[in-house]
Amino acid sequence: MRVGVFDSGVGGLTVxxxxxxxxxxxxxxxxxxxxxxxxxxKDKNTIIRYSLEALEFFKNFEIDMFIAACNTVSSHALDExxxxxxxxxxxxxxxxxxxxxxxxxNKDANILVIGTKATVKGGxxxxxxxxxxxEQITSIPTGLFVPVVEEGIRDGEVLDSxxxxxxxxxxxxxxxxxxxxxxxxxA
Ligand code: DGL
Numbered sequence: 001m002r003v004g005v006f007d008s009g010v011g012g013l014t015v016x017x018x019x020x021x022x023x024x025x026x027x028x029x030x031x032x033x034x035x036x037x038x039x040x041x042k043d044k045n046t047i048i049r050y051s052l053e054a055l056e057f058f059k060n061f062e063i064d065m066f067i068a069a070c071n072t073v074s075s076h077a078l079d080e081x082x083x084x085x086x087x088x089x090x091x092x093x094x095x096x097x098x099x100x101x102x103x104x105x106n107k108d109a110n111i112l113v114i115g116t117k118a119t120v121k122g123g124x125x126x127x128x129x130x131x132x133x134x135e136q137i138t139s140i141p142t143g144l145f146v147p148v149v150e151e152g153i154r155d156g157e158v159l160d161s162x163x164x165x166x167x168x169x170x171x172x173x174x175x176x177x178x179x180x181x182x183x184x185x186x187a
Contacts, residue, residue: 012069040116
């Protein structure tokens with residue numbers, strides 16, 4: 001099986017790492033759209049257009065499955081991707097919620113969802129978490145982490161001040177959804 005993995009930049013490599021660890025595919029082809037990152041500040045139509053262009057790129061490689069290793073794309077373009085190819089298209093939102101469900105069974109837990117502006121605005125995590133019974137959900141767009149990760153920064157002052165900027169007023173959190181594939185790199 002040959003899989004195509006797509007993200008706006010380096011973030012989707014966190015998904016590739018996991019695919020390699022689980023030895024699921026014989027061949028992985030990765031497309032990171034570093035020329036146009038970040039996607040998270042763009043409007044839905046642009047995200048859809050870029051995603052369909054990525055799909056077009058993969059048509060040269062006869063892939064058996066397409067993984068949108070990007071929460072922003074998974075939030076806004078999965079239907080359009082599925083409508084434009086006849087291979088399975090998988091996103092990362094549902095798997096993220098399933099992973100949380102395995103770790104946190106208490107439905108009163110305070111769940112923090114962080115992601116790009118587009119992902120938070122799309123509201124898919126909220127909808128899915130609510131449909132599973134979670135009630136206490138706080139969503140914060142933290143898109144500035146994306147260029148910082150693209151820049152290769154993994155710790156230090158810049159990140160510390162971003163953490164203060166985004167999370168200063170946050171109360172108790174029992175679980176966090178890293179709703180952007182760039183974020184595991186600074187988890
Ligand atoms: N890594 C992406 C995500 O999971 C997108 C980051 C961006 O391009 O803004 O949402």
